[in-house]
Amino acid sequence: QVQLVESGGGLVQAGGSLRLSCAASGSIFSINDMGWYRQAPGKQRELVARITRGGSTNYADFVKGRFTISRDNAKKTVYLQMNSLKPEDTAVYYCYVGGMRDYWGQGTQVTVSS
Numbered sequence: 001q002v003q004l005v006e007s008g009g010g011l012v013q014a015g016g017s018l019r020l021s022c023a024a025s026g027s028i029f030s031i032n033d034m035g036w037y038r039q040a041p042g043k044q045r046e047l048v049a050r051i052t053r054g055g056s057t058n059y060a061d062f063v064k065g066r067f068t069i070s071r072d073n074a075k076k077t078v079y080l081q082m083n084s085l086k087p088e089d090t091a092v093y094y095c096y097v098g099g100m101r102d103y104w105g106q107g108t109q110v111t112v113s114s
Contacts, residue, residue, distance in 0.1 A: 009108030022095030024076040034078035038091035
């Protein structure tokens with residue numbers, strides 16, 4: 001079984017920064033895209049950022065210029081550096097790994113106070 005372990009969430013003031021990490025382990029034979037999604041209370045889960053195996057990135061408009069996604073293929077880990085955080089960034093952030101199947105992390109809470 002594949003396991004995704006997320007870390008780095010927490011409480012931060014507006015304008016602050018957090019770095020999320022997600023490490024994959026287990027029987028993963030192929031990994032293509034990795035990324036981050038988030039879900040705020042009462043809202044649909046939405047894409048935050050995604051990165052391909054080759055390093056191409058895609059960002060949601062609301063995080064462009066503030067967040068940076070990166071990955072370490074050898075460590076099977078994806079990161080999300082979040083700067084200039086806003087209260088509206090408050091959500092549960094979920095790690096995503098796409099291969100032959102899609103895998104999801106357990107979610108980590110990010111809370112940004114005003």
